[in-house]
Every structure is written in structure tokens, then in C-alpha cells.
Amino acid sequence: MKPYFERDGVTIYHGDALSVLPEVAEFDALITDPPYSSGGMHRGDRMGSTVAKYVSTDTAAVRHEFSGDNRDQRGYMAWVSLWMTAALKRAKAGAVAGLFTDWRQLPTTTDAFQAGGWVWRGVAVWDKTLKARPAAGVFTAQSEFIVWGSSGPREHRQLGFQIPGVFSMAAPDNSTRDHITQKPIEVMRWVMSVVPSGGLVVDPFMGSGTTLRAALDTGRRAIGIEIEERYCEIAARRLDQLTLGLEVPA
Numbered sequence: 001m002k003p004y005f006e007r008d009g010v011t012i013y014h015g016d017a018l019s020v021l022p023e024v025a026e027f028d029a030l031i032t033d034p035p036y037s038s039g040g041m042h043r044g045d046r047m048g049s050t051v052a053k054y055v056s057t058d059t060a061a062v063r064h065e066f067s068g069d070n071r072d073q074r075g076y077m078a079w080v081s082l083w084m085t086a087a088l089k090r091a092k093a094g095a096v097a098g099l100f101t102d103w104r105q106l107p108t109t110t111d112a113f114q115a116g117g118w119v120w121r122g123v124a125v126w127d128k129t130l131k132a133r134p135a136a137g138v139f140t141a142q143s144e145f146i147v148w149g150s151s152g153p154r155e156h157r158q159l160g161f162q163i164p165g166v167f168s169m170a171a172p173d174n175s176t177r178d179h180i181t182q183k184p185i186e187v188m189r190w191v192m193s194v195v196p197s198g199g200l201v202v203d204p205f206m207g208s209g210t211t212l213r214a215a216l217d218t219g220r221r222a223i224g225i226e227i228e229e230r231y232c233e234i235a236a237r238r239l240d241q242l243t244l245g246l247e248v249p250a
Contacts, residue, residue: 004229005236009221010212012239014232017204020225021086027223028199030087031191031211033100033183034080037071076105077112083204084116090202091151096194098124098148100183109147121149126187127168146191163193182207188214195220209235 001023005012013020071079080099087097097118101109106123113120124146132142167190172182188210195201197219203211206224208231215222216239226232 004232005239007240008216010216010224010239011222012206012209012212012224012226012232012236014226014229016227017083017225018086021083021090021202021204024090024202024223024225025200026090026092027202028092028095029195029201029220030091030095030097030099030204031188031195031201031215032098032203032205033207033211034205036100036102036105037076038102038104073108077108077115080109080112081115084113084118087202087204088117088151093152094154095151096148096154097150098146098191098194100126101145101147103141103143103145106145106147113147113149118151119149119154120147121154122165123147124191125166126183127166129168129170131170148194164190183210185210185214185217189218192218192220206235207231209238212239 001013001015001020003011004014013024084097091097097113099109099113110120110123126144126146128142128144130140130142132140134140167187169184169186172184191211192201192214195215195218199220201211201215201220201222202225203222204225206212206226209224212222212224212235224235226235
């Protein structure tokens with residue numbers, strides 16, 4: 001399959017993850033932030049537009065919609081299981097996988113992770129601090145989670161250092177994001193700590209390319225897959241500037 005973009009340790013493919021994953025090189029890590037199909041308590045909420053679900057009405061910046069965020073619980077589990085199975089076939093022995101999710105989809109994601117043939121090893125936490133969705137009288141929903149594990153046995157002591165299981169950082173302001181659900185670059189650099197230096201990272205739901213940039217920033221290589229061409233264009237522009245040694249906003 002011809003890459004959409006390729007240069008200096010990073011490759012982008014425009015296409016559906018299930019179609020592209022069987023064609024990628026064998027990789028050391030699967031790190032991704034897939035559409036959660038969350039963002040609401042009821043089916044009608046989940047079926048709404050992603051802008052309506054995730055962008056506050058007082059945000060002036062225009063945000064593009066993204067696809068794949070309207071599955072029900074059973075559909076979401078089946079979908080994640082399918083692409084995790086496809087990814088496992090290209091993963092090196094002992095490759096690590098990390099999937100972002102929220103509290104609503106955490107149980108389903110852990111089940112789908114294992115249904116896809118991966119060994120579930122734990123959950124790490126991105127603490128978005130008390131700035132996240134403050135509410136009186138209830139626990140603040142200030143965390144997102146990373147369900148992680150490996151393709152079979154993994155000798156994690158080879159890394160030689162401890163990695164914190166919680167990383168605290170406020171989510172970026174909507175006006176600074178290229179993608180509605182974009183993670184801070186510092187969060188993705190933290191996640192890269194579980195990937196061997198020089199390893200190849202695959203992100204099947206690349207979005208605006210933050211995972212790929214974090215991989216390059218930390219001495220890894222990266223492959224991104226994205227079904228929406230507008231985000232392929234944004235990610236290619238970010239990464240092209242980075243590989244040319246220009247200043248790129250986080």
C-alpha cells in the first residue's frame with residue numbers, strides 16, 4: 001500500500017485500520033487513542049455529532065468531525081476486538097499495546113483487549129487535574145485510562161527503570177487543538193516510556209499525529225493510520241515541519 005506521507009522514521013497511511021494493519025511492518029508497540037463511542041449516557045447522545053459531544057458551545061475555534069464514535073457497547077467491543085486481532089498478527093513477540101479509554105468504556109476495552117488475543121497487564125491513568133469538568137457533590141471525572149498489555153510474554157525489566165502509572169497534566173485548551181480529542185504531547189511522551197528505544201510504534205487511529213510526533217521526539221519510529229484524509233494532511237504537515245527541524249507548536 002502506498003503511504004500518504006513518509007520521511008525520516010515516520011510513515012502515514014490514509015485508510016481504514018482493519019485494511020491497513022495487515023500490511024504494516026512488524027512493530028514493537030501499538031499505542032492508540034481510538035474513538036471511544038462514549039460522550040453520553042444514552043444511545044441518542046452517542047449517535048450525535050462529535051463536535052456536539054466534545055466541544056463546548058463557547059469554543060470559537062472550528063473543529064472537524066471524526067468518524068467511528070457512534071457504536072453501542074456490543075458493537076464497540078466487537079470492533080476493538082477485530083482490529084486488535086489484526087494488529088496482533090503484525091506485532092513482534094512481547095510487543096506492548098496501550099489503548100486510551102474513558103470510564104464508560106473501560107470495562108468493555110479491557111474485555112476487547114483480551115478478546116483480540118493480547119495479554120492484559122494493567123491500567124495507567126492520565127490525571128487531567130481538577131480543571132477537568134468540575135462538579136459539586138460528586139467525584140470529579142478527571143481521568144482517562146490506558147489499558148495496556150503485550151503480545152504474549154514480555155520481559156519488561158529490560159527497560160531498566162520504573163515508569164509512573166499516573167501522569168498529571170491538564171487537557172489542552174480547545175483553541176490549541178488540531179483534533180477534538182487531541183492529547184497533550186507530554187502525555188504521549190510519557191506513554192512512549194514503555195516502548196524500547198528505537199522501536200517501531202503503530203497508531204491505527206492517528207488523528208492529528210500526536211502519537212507519531214511523541215515517538216519521534218523520544219527516539220522511536222512510527223506508523224500512523226487515519227481514515228479521515230483531512231487529519232492525514234494535518235499530521236503530515238506537523239511531522240514534515242518537525243523532520244525539517246522547524247519549530248512546531250505542541
